[in-house]
Each structure stands twice: as C-alpha cells, then as structure tokens.
Amino acid sequence: MTVHHVIVGNSIAGVEAALAIRRRDADARITLVSGEHAHPFARVSLMYVLCGQLSLRDTELHGRDLYERMRFERVHGWVRRVDPTTRTLHLDDGATVGWDRLLLAVGSRARRLPGTDPDDPAVHHFVRLEDLERLDRAAVRGRSVAVVGGGLIGVEVAEALHARGLRVHFLIREPWYFPVALDGRESEVVAAHIRGHGVDVRTRCAVSGVEPVGEKRRLRLPDGPLDVDLVVAAVGVEPATGFLAGSGVAVHPQTGGVEVGDDLRSSSTPDVVAAGDCAQVAWADGSRRPEQLWYTARDQGRVAGLAMVGDEVRYRRGTWYNSAKFFDLEYTTAGWIPASHPGAQVPPSEGWTTWYQADGVRTLRVVCKDGVVKGFNALGARWDHTVWLRWIQERRALAWVLPRLAESHFHEELDRPFLAAPTATLTEGA
Amino acid sequence: MHAGLLDTYRRPVSTRGGLAVLLSLVLTAFYLLLYLPGSAYVPSFPDLLTPIAHALHLPDKWLLYGLLYSVAMVAGAVFMLRRHGNSRYHRIRTYTLLAVQIGLAFSLPLVLAVLGKPQVYLSYVWPLSYDKLFPGTLKQLPVYLALYFVVASLVVFPVLAFTKGKRFYCSWICGCGGLAETFGDPWRHLSDKSARAWRFEQVSVHTVLGLVLLTTGLMIADAAGATGDGRLHGLAEHTRSAYGFFVGALFSGVLGVGLYPLMGTRVWCRYGCPMAALLGLVQKFGRFRITVKKDMCIACGNCSTYCEMGIDVRQYAMNNLDIKRASCVGCGMCAHVCPRGVLRLETRSDAGPGAGAGEWVLDL
Numbered sequence: 203m204t205v206h207h208v209i210v211g212n213s214i215a216g217v218e219a220a221l222a223i224r225r226r227d228a229d230a231r232i233t234l235v236s237g238e239h240a241h242p243f244a245r246v247s248l249m250y251v252l253c254g255q256l257s258l259r260d261t262e263l264h265g266r267d268l269y270e271r272m273r274f275e276r277v278h279g280w281v282r283r284v285d286p287t288t289r290t291l292h293l294d295d296g297a298t299v300g301w302d303r304l305l306l307a308v309g310s311r312a313r314r315l316p317g318t319d320p321d322d323p324a325v326h327h328f329v330r331l332e333d334l335e336r337l338d339r340a341a342v343r344g345r346s347v348a349v350v351g352g353g354l355i356g357v358e359v360a361e362a363l364h365a366r367g368l369r370v371h372f373l374i375r376e377p378w379y380f381p382v383a384l385d386g387r388e389s390e391v392v393a394a395h396i397r398g399h400g401v402d403v404r405t406r407c408a409v410s411g412v413e414p415v416g417e418k419r420r421l422r423l424p425d426g427p428l429d430v431d432l433v434v435a436a437v438g439v440e441p442a443t444g445f446l447a448g449s450g451v452a453v454h455p456q457t458g459g460v461e462v463g464d465d466l467r468s469s470s471t472p473d474v475v476a477a478g479d480c481a482q483v484a485w486a487d488g489s490r491r492p493e494q495l496w497y498t499a500r501d502q503g504r505v506a507g508l509a510m511v512g513d514e515v516r517y518r519r520g521t522w523y524n525s526a527k528f529f530d531l532e533y534t535t536a537g538w539i540p541a542s543h544p545g546a547q548v549p550p551s552e553g554w555t556t557w558y559q560a561d562g563v564r565t566l567r568v569v570c571k572d573g574v575v576k577g578f579n580a581l582g583a584r585w586d587h588t589v590w591l592r593w594i595q596e597r598r599a600l601a602w603v604l605p606r607l608a609e610s611h612f613h614e615e616l617d618r619p620f621l622a623a624p625t626a627t628l629t630e631g632a
Numbered sequence: 633m634h635a636g637l638l639d640t641y642r643r644p645v646s647t648r649g650g651l652a653v654l655l656s657l658v659l660t661a662f663y664l665l666l667y668l669p670g671s672a673y674v675p676s677f678p679d680l681l682t683p684i685a686h687a688l689h690l691p692d693k694w695l696l697y698g699l700l701y702s703v704a705m706v707a708g709a710v711f712m713l714r715r716h717g718n719s720r721y722h723r724i725r726t727y728t729l730l731a732v733q734i735g736l737a738f739s740l741p742l743v744l745a746v747l748g749k750p751q752v753y754l755s756y757v758w759p760l761s762y763d764k765l766f767p768g769t770l771k772q773l774p775v776y777l778a779l780y781f782v783v784a785s786l787v788v789f790p791v792l793a794f795t796k797g798k799r800f801y802c803s804w805i806c807g808c809g810g811l812a813e814t815f816g817d818p819w820r821h822l823s824d825k826s827a828r829a830w831r832f833e834q835v836s837v838h839t840v841l842g843l844v845l846l847t848t849g850l851m852i853a854d855a856a857g858a859t860g861d862g863r864l865h866g867l868a869e870h871t872r873s874a875y876g877f878f879v880g881a882l883f884s885g886v887l888g889v890g891l892y893p894l895m896g897t898r899v900w901c902r903y904g905c906p907m908a909a910l911l912g913l914v915q916k917f918g919r920f921r922i923t924v925k926k927d928m929c930i931a932c933g934n935c936s937t938y939c940e941m942g943i944d945v946r947q948y949a950m951n952n953l954d955i956k957r958a959s960c961v962g963c964g965m966c967a968h969v970c971p972r973g974v975l976r977l978e979t980r981s982d983a984g985p986g987a988g989a990g991e992w993v994l995d996l
Contacts, residue, residue, distance in 0.1 A: 214931070244930060244931045244932045244933055246930045246931075246932055247932040247933055247934075250638075250932065250933075250934065253638045253639070254638060254639050254640055254641040254642040255636070255637045255638050255639075255640055255641070255934070256640075256641070256932070256933055256934065256937055257641055260821075260933045260934075260936070260937040261932065261933045262933070263931050263933075263946075263950070265826075265827070361638075362638070365638035365639060366642075496930045496931075497927060497928075497930075523927075523928075525928055525972040525973065526972075527971040527972070530634065530636070530718060532971070532972075532973050534973065584973035584976075585973075586925055587925070587928060588925065588926045588927070612925055612973060612976055613976075614719055614720070614721050614964065614967055614968060614976070614977075615721050615964065615967075615976070615977050615978075616720045616721045616724055617719070617720050617721065618720070
C-alpha cells in the first residue's frame with residue numbers, strides 16, 4: 203500500500219523533506235499543503251522583492267515543474283485544525299486532507315509589538331508573503347516609517363524601504379544594534395554605515411506605546427514622541443502553531459514550538475513530525491527551543507523526510523555559523539561568539555581573550571578560551587567559514603591561526619585582502 | 633554609497649514595458665540603418681549614417697558607429713559603476729573595457745583613417761572577427777599584423793582562456809561584451825534561465841562556430857587552389873557573404889543589441905558568438921571556475937537572476953557544487969550580488985586551502 207505523506211508548509215523545511223522522501227521512495231504519495239505561494243520560494247529574499255531587486259518568481263527555489271517532476275501533489279489552503287485521531291487536516295475552505303505521516307513545517311509568524319492594535323492597518327510585519335504584499339502597497343515614496351527591532355529582519359526592512367524612498371527611523375531597544383552577535387565596536391561600524399545611507403538609527407530606544415494621531419501613528423520613545431506614516435514591527439518571530447491548540451499535538455507552553463525528539467518525531471503523537479522554525483529542537487548548547495534559521499530548517503527538513511519514511515535518524519546540530527548583510531556590509535560568523543552587551547550572559551572571564559582588528563568597515567574578532575580559538579566574527583570582508591570551523595574543531599591556538607588567516611579569505615577577486623596587522627588589540631574577557 | 637541593484641524592477645526601462653519595447657525598436661532600426669546599406673543582400677537600403685559621419689568630419693559611418701558606441705559605453709559605465717563600483721573587480725574591469733574600446737576600437741582606427749591607412753581593430757580576432765584568418769585578409773595586412781592575428785587567434789587567446797577563463801576576453805576586452813557590461817547593465821536580469829534556453833544555446837552557439845570553421849575552411853581551400861576551381865571560389869565567396877550578413881550583421885548586430893531591453897544583454901554572446909563558443913570549450917577544461925562556499929547559500933536567487941548568460945547559478949550554490957560552465961563569461965556579478973559571499977571566481981591550478989570545499993562538476 204502506498205503511504206501518503208502530507209507536509210504542511212512548502213518553504214525550505216517542507217520542500218527539502220518532500221525531496222528526501224522522494225529520493226527514498228519513488229512510489230510514495232506526497233502532498234504539500236500551503237496557503238502561501240504555490241511554489242517554494244526563498245523567504246530570506248522577501249526584502250529583495252520589497253525593494254525591487256528581485257521578482258517573486260526570481261526567488262522560487264526550483265523550476266515551476268517541481269511538482270510534476272517529483273510527482274508532488276499540491277493543496278492550496280491554510281490548515282485550521284489537525285485531528286490526529288482520524289488523521290485528518292481541516293482546511294480554511296472546508297476541505298479535508300487525510301494523512302498516513304504528517305510533517306508540520308509551518309514556520310513562524312511575526313511577534314506582535316506590545317501595545318499595538320492587531321488590526322491597525324498602519325502596523326506591519328515582515329515574515330510572510332502576505333506581510334510583503336501588504337507592506338508593498340503601503341510603501342509609498344516619501345512616507346515615513348518606524349522600523350522597530352534591532353535584528354536581521356529589521357535591518358532588511360529598513361534597507362528595502364529606504365531604497366523605496368521612504369524616510370526610515372530604525373528603532374533599537376538595546377544599547378547597540380544586534381547585540382546577540384555584535385559587540386559595541388562592531389555594532390558602531392554597522393550603525394555608522396547605515397546612518398551613512400541616510401537612515402535615522404536610534405539605540406536604547408524602546409517603544410512604549412503606539413497611538414493614532416490622524417492618519418499618522420505616534421510612537422512614545424524615550425527621547426520624545428515620533429510621528430510616522432507606518433510602523434514595521436520586527437521584534438522577533440514565534441512558531442505559527444496556534445492551529446494545533448486542542449489537537450493533542452504537544453507544543454512547548456512558552457515557545458509554542460512543536461515538542462519533538464532528536465528524530466524530529468512528535469513526542470506526543472505518532473506519525474507526526476516537525477521541522478524548521480516551528481519545531482522545538484536541540485541546539486548545539488543542549489537547550490531545546492525553536493531555531494529560526496535557513497540552514498537548520500533545510501537540514502531538519504531532510505532529517506524529517508527520512509523520519510517519515512521510517513528511517514532511524516537523528517538531527518544533530520553542528521557548530522554555529524551564519525552570515526548576514528547590513529545594507530552593503532557583509533557579516534560572517536562561525537563558532538561561539540558570546541553575547542557581550544550589558545545584561546547578556548557573559549561567560550566567566552578567566553581564560554577568555556578577544557583579538558580584534560578594524561580596518562575601516564572591515565573588522566575581525568576572534569574569541570579564544572585559554573588561547574584556543576572558539577569563534578570568529580567578521581564584518582566587511584568575505585571569509586570561508588568552513589576553514590574557521592575546521593580550525594575551531596582542531597582546537598587551534600590564536601598564534602597558529604593569525605598567520606594563516608589568508609587561507610580563509612573568500613573575497614572577490616582583485617579585492618584587497620584583510621590581513622592580521624600589528625594594530626589589532628588583544629583583550630582579556632570574551 | 634552605491635546604488636546596487638535594489639531598484640531593478642522599479643525601473644520602467646528594465647521591466648519589458650512599453651519603454652523597453654520602444655528602445656528595442658530604436659536600437660533595431662539603428663542597426664538596420666548601419667548594416668543594410670551596401671550589404672550583399674539589401675545594398676540599396678537608404679544610407680542615412682554616412683552623410684552624418686561626413687558632416688561630423690569622420691571618414692565613414694563605421695567611425696561614427698565607433699564614436700556612438702564609445703559614448704554609450706562611457707555613459708553605461710558611469711551608470712554601472714554607480715551601482716557596482718564598490719567592487720574593485722568591477723572597477724578595474726570596467727576601466728579596462730573602456731580603455732580597449734576608446735583606444736583600440738575607436739582612436740586607433742580613427743588615427744589610421746586620418747593617416748589614410750586601412751583601419752585595424754586589434755581587439756577583434758578570429759573567430760569573432762571571422763575574416764581574420766582568411767588568406768585574402770592576411771595578405772593585405774603588413775606581416776607583423778598578419779602574424780599578430782594568427783598568433784592571437786590560435787595561440788594567445790585560447791591559452792589565456794585556459795589559464796584565466798574566457799572572461800579575459802568576453803568581459804575585459806570584447807566590444808560586444810563591453811557594451812553588455814556597461815550600457816546593458818539595466819537589462820542583465822532578463823536572460824532566460826530555463827533548461828530549454830540552455831539546450832538551445834548549446835546547439836545554436838556551436839552551430840555558428842561550425843559555420844565559421846566551414847567558411848574559413850572554404851576560404852583557405854579556395855586560396856590554396858589559387859586560380860583553379862571556379863565553383864569552389866564561388867561557393868567560398870557565397871558562404872562568406874552569407875555568414876557576414878546573416879550572422880555578422882543581423883545576428884550579432886541587429887538582434888544582439890536590439891534585443892537588450894527584452895531578452896537581456898548577451899543574446900549574441902550566448903546563442904551566437906563563435907569566439908565565446910571556442911573559448912568556452914577551452915574554458916571548460918581550463919582552470920577557471922566559480923567556487924561555492926559550502927552550506928552558506930540561502931537560495932535567495934540573486935546570482936541566477938543577474939547572470940546575463942542565463943546560468944542557474946543558484947542550483948549549483950544550493951547543492952555545494954563548484955561551477956564550470958562553458959558559457960560563463962566571468963563578469964563576476966553573481967559573486968558580487970551574493971548577499972552571503974558564497975561565490976568566488978578562481979583560476980588556481982590546484983584546489984588549495986581556501987579554495988572552497990565544494991564538489992567539482994563538469995557541465996557544458
């Protein structure tokens with residue numbers, strides 16, 4: 203008998219799972235259920251669609267013949283209710299879909315900005331395609347916008363709306379931009395770069411209220427009120443698992459992530475698997491929480507697909523690495539870079555050292571414990587993070603790494619390489 | 633601050649709208665006016681450009697064309713560098729293209745014309761300049777120039793394509809490429825990325841290469857036979873003028889540039905150029921490749937979108953596969969627009985440290 207695999211969500215985790223199933227089982231019936239876009243697209247490209255660098259079609263991950271080629275069935279609609287006893291999905295249009303194995307790869311939704319009206323047409327988010335379509339209509343040249351939230355989505359929205367000719371106020375609650383990843387020096391380089399584009403960047407700027415004043419919205423800020431035409435709340439995301447309430451599929455009471463084991467199978471419900479932003483997965487540090495990251499969603503999707511066909515699998519989180527772009531400024535990181543802003547959990551300072559070098563907008567920070575390299579953080583220049591990960595794994599000493607930095611260069615041809623210079627500083631503490 | 637590509641789809645001229653169609657028609661009309669008068673097939677087509685050239689005290693319409701071409705390239709370069717000038721690769725490459733165009737493709741022929749000598753375009757060699765290995769052409773040249781064209785066509789350019797990739801020519805020297813890389817920048821995203829277009833390209837570009845080889849072979853056979861066979865002579869001359877008109881004028885000129893606003897900038901380079909085909913075959917077995925940084929691709933689509941040769945770069949990057957494609961002109965835009973720094977153009981003979989951990993793939 204053919205097993206019917208049903209996957210809710212056709213973003214990277216869902217489609218990678220579907221491909222993994224197809225690779226293992228040529229006959230399996232595979233159905234993807236999604237109310238978003240018909241074709242899997244790169245969610246991280248939404249900012250490029252918003253500003254006009256890409257069309258939505260440009261962001262589609264595979265040719266439009268993917269469903270046909272891979273014999274995936276597609277159901278368009280939003281799942282409203284899951285009934286594990288009858289193994290049925292109930293969709294918003296009343297349709298039902300039965301499953302033998304179910305993957306929940308439903309991703310995230312935007313966290314709301316406290317104190318905003320959920321129905322306020324001037325308050326936007328930027329996580330899903332609907333968010334893009336709504337913001338696209340509102341993004342009229344000359345309007346003013348407050349982008350609230352000093353994370354990655356915030357800076358992307360700020361860049362895209364700035365490119366659309368809006369006057370952008372970038373409001374960051376923390377003492378500096380992106381403190382979970384950048385230290386004060388790095389963040390100042392980023393902030394100066396963004397300000398150089400003409401964006402109003404404000405740190406230590408928590409929004410304590412939003413109220414309508416005519417057509418505008420008035421934000422209460424520490425340094426006084428700010429009136430803007432629209433607000434984009436980019437204050438984080440949470441698993442879009444509200445529709446699981448009452449289904450019996452266990453979700454974590456605080457995070458909302460679907461409770462799964464290391465094999466990504468639901469800890470409460472047989473034949474249900476979860477992957478991507480909505481899954482309560484194990485992190486490298488041993489904690490369990492959703493990890494909202496493209497790479498891990500992709501890897502989890504592949505594991506989940508194998509779990510669905512019945513393989514004995516285990517999702518193992520590798521060493522952390524990531525990259526981002528702050529306007530024109532590229533960011534690469536690998537290994538463990540402890541957050542260092544005031545109030546963050548700082549590891550014991552004994553034995554920790556930090557090597558830091560800045561050359562204009564290009565910076566490199568190497569964090570060591572007892573002289574052994576633990577993590578790299580770089581702005582401006584391009585680096586091959588796989589070389590850094592290897593050095594970390596090999597427990598290389600800082601003195602061994604610095605003369606070999608060039609081995610991890612990945613800059614554009616003819617670009618001037620970033621080399622370790624005597625001007626770099628070595629300080630105690632991570 | 634550099635504008636980048638953020639506003640590409642908000643420029644009416646870049647999105648195949650009415651303005652793009654109009655511009656396409658204007659460019660097409662211009663090239664018809666340039667190529668048809670005096671051609672083998674439509675010789676009586678009205679020649680409007682020669683009088684303009686003479687009014688500007690230029691010896692002929694080709695130098696007027698060279699002037700307009702240079703102006704378009706300079707203006708395009710200003711636009712291009714405002715978008716991508718934060719890249720040293722693009723700055724040096726663009727200045728080189730301008731220097732070659734203004735120096736070798738405009739000033740040198742102009743000076744020679746003023747001195748009453750035959751015009752010579754050193755930056756175009758066989759097989760793009762298809763007659764450069766015709767015995768009849770070589771005989772009319774001074775020995776050192778004849779030697780230059782033979783050695784450049786058969787030795788120097790292929791060797792450079794092997795060691796540096798065909799980009800050394802297609803994106804650093806060539807006038808067709810030069811116009812595409814500067815004036816054509818607003819349309820680079822319009823190339824067809826489909827597998828169907830790729831299959832068509834493989835057939836069409838190698839067919840044109842075959843036609844050049846055939847034409848050149850006939851011309852050489854005709855010259856070797858000296859005054860012998862009149863039928864061979866007629867065939868050779870017919871093939872030569874047919875190739876010159878249909879491929880040289882209509883395909884590379886009229887369609888090649890006329891279709892910029894609708895099909896992107898490298899229609900000729902991709903589907904027709906015999907030089908690109910020949911150097912591409914060399915490149916495929918040479919050192920040039922695009923290295924993919926492992927597991928860092930977020931599949932955003934910028935690389936594929938802005939590949940003017942229609943290579944679906946993203947599929948390689950997503951799958952950690954280094955890229956060796958015959959068609960790649962090495963413009964470097966995929967590497968430049970990648971927001972995660974995943975791609976790097978490389979010519980190292982060994983996959984040494986830092987050369988990326990991707991697998992190799994040989995894909996024509």
